[in-house]
Amino acid sequence: MTDCLHPCPLRDQTSIPSIDQDRRRFLSASLAASVLAVLSACGDDGPLGGDDDEGTGGGGSPPTGRLTVVLANFPALAADGGIARVDGGSTTPVAVVRVNATTYRAFSMVCPHAGTTITITTGGFRCPNHGAVFNAAGVRTGGQVTSDLRELPVVYTSATQTLTIN
Numbered sequence: 001m002t003d004c005l006h007p008c009p010l011r012d013q014t015s016i017p018s019i020d021q022d023r024r025r026f027l028s029a030s031l032a033a034s035v036l037a038v039l040s041a042c043g044d045d046g047p048l049g050g051d052d053d054e055g056t057g058g059g060g061s062p063p064t065g066r067l068t069v070v071l072a073n074f075p076a077l078a079a080d081g082g083i084a085r086v087d088g089g090s091t092t093p094v095a096v097v098r099v100n101a102t103t104y105r106a107f108s109m110v111c112p113h114a115g116t117t118i119t120i121t122t123g124g125f126r127c128p129n130h131g132a133v134f135n136a137a138g139v140r141t142g143g144q145v146t147s148d149l150r151e152l153p154v155v156y157t158s159a160t161q162t163l164t165i166n
């Protein structure tokens with residue numbers, strides 16, 4: 001009997017179980033990876049937290065953790081009525097309004113209508129998306145009908161001339 005020179009996969013019967021085992025291992029690993037991916041997608045809302053009012057913009061998510069603001073770094077906050085964006089552009093947008101030398105208010109700059117980042121205007125804020133207008137107290141005063149801006153807790157520390165926003 002002559003050996004077949006054609007590279008037939010059935011020629012070596014011992015290789016067939018090996019392929020099956022490899023395929024089973026591959027399918028098991030793929031299934032496990034898929035389950036992990038689905039579970040992680042259903043988990044928490046990520047490092048910035050979530051907006052529980054999905055679909056409405058909900059007033060925006062406050063920053064998680066603590067934001068420390070050195071007042072000297074924001075010249076706009078040197079005078080009463082001054083407004084400055086203080087998050088450095090890297091987290092949830094936050095604005096501070098100086099009421100007086102020892103009183104400051106902080107607001108999420110996420111528009112409560114549909115989540116667009118609002119801009120600072122003279123004496124308040126405006127949303128570039130649908131035109132909602134807010135005064136420096138975060139109260140909607142015109143444009144698109146929506147709720148007021150979300151206010152964030154802020155603590156002024158005179159010794160360090162800093163604000164802590166939570």
Ligand code: FES
Nearest residue numbers: 111113114127130
């Ligand atoms: S998203 Fe701001 S007014 Fe619509």
